[in-house]
Amino acid sequence: MPIFYGLVTIVFIRKSTLNILMHSVQKFIVSILVAISIIGIFGIPLGDPKFITEAIALESAFIALTILSIKKPKYALIPNIGIACLVIAGNTISPKHTEIMLSLHPLYNAIILIIGGYILQGLLLAANIIAFKNCKLIVV
Numbered sequence: 039m040p041i042f043y044g045l046v047t048i049v050f051i052r053k054s055t056l057n058i059l060m061h062s063v064q065k066f067i068v069s070i071l072v073a074i075s076i077i078g079i080f081g082i083p084l085g086d087p088k089f090i091t092e093a094i095a096l097e098s099a100f101i102a103l104t105i106l107s108i109k110k111p112k113y114a115l116i117p118n119i120g121i122a123c124l125v126i127a128g129n130t131i132s133p134k135h136t137e138i139m140l141s142l143h144p145l146y147n148a149i150i151l152i153i154g155g156y157i158l159q160g161l162l163l164a165a166n167i168i169a170f171k172n173c174k175l176i177v178v
Contacts, residue, residue: 063169064111067118070162071104077154084147086134096125115170122163129155 078097085093107114129135135151142148
């Protein structure tokens, strides 16, 4: 009986440690999403007016994912990974975005694109993959 009790406490300690790690990763994910939303709010007026509705929809998606990541973090992991990949791919494929980032011609636009479109999206992608791995460890 004491051996079983010892195993249970070891499993409990491992789960609580993973829960603490998951909680810190959740805070990091929420802070990244907030930073992406703030960068996006600064970037929307700089973009092409033809795509204002798409830009507002994308920023609304990030705000919704922020709220979802606060309330139910496990449900936001896969959508966060998907939207981060989509934004990175979209910025890479767009010739106008590539031209702005390579030439740094409108410097403010280039800074917004590089920080919001690659650095923060890459951090979001990495943090969600780590959280997804930790989430699978907690369930198993």
